[in-house]
Amino acid sequence: NAGVTQTPKFQVLKTGQSMTLQCAQDMNHNSMYWYRQDPGMGLRLIYYSASEGTTDKGEVPNGYNVSRLNKREFSLRLESAAPSQTSVYFCASVFGANVLTFGAGSRLTVL
Amino acid sequence: AQSVTQLGSHVSVSEGALVLLRCNYSSSVPPYLFWYVQYPNQGLQLLLKYTTGATLVKGINGFEAEFKKSETSFHLTKPSAHMSDAAEYFCAVSDGEGRRALTFGSGTRLQVQP
Secondary structure, three states, rough: OEEEEEEEEEEEEOOOOOEEEEEOOOOOOOEEEEEEEOOOEEEEEEEEEOOOOOOEOOOOOOOOEEEEOOOEEEEEEEEOOOOOOOEEEEEEEEOOOOOEOOOOEEEEEEO | EEEEEEOOOEEEEEEOOOOOEEEEEOOOOOOEEEEEEOOOOOOEEEEEEEOOOOOOEEEEHHHHHEEEHHEEEEEEEEEEOOHHOOOEEEEEEEOOOOOOOOOOOEEEEEEEEE
């Protein structure tokens, strides 16, 4: 099925460990985004990529890095995980008129 | 800069009653406005959107929203709630240029009582 695929769905890390969340879309969308969702705070933008080869910071980029590997893939890396990064992470992509298509989410717990 | 305020983090209605979820926005340019719904342990899916044209927008599952520029509002309504409507609802705003991401409200959790 066409859409946005995120891996892994669940991950538990210890403080200081690193990991990469993977996101791939097969809809030929130009723009891709990473959001985090925390209770009572809605979704907050971490990083986005307007097109292949470009990335920009969003509202809450500290502690994260991203790579737009090609048009399909946009990964989010935590170099040294902290408990404050415990969250549900959503990848999304869009073409044109801002109708974002979301992945199913990746639930990350940092102990 | 844009922002979205959703009044009421939790709303509870009886099955068959009117659903009203409130959303107010601020934007320095004509906004594009969206409502998304999130069912438990799932991603977000689009309910409806306003870009230009008719200010009353109809979406999926019987929901609709009206863009009121003078009130900077985009409230979501449904005449008769169903148990399956229980979910979290997010209002979002975009500047419409297609280069920036959506700014989301904090969400409203809708509970439907039998």
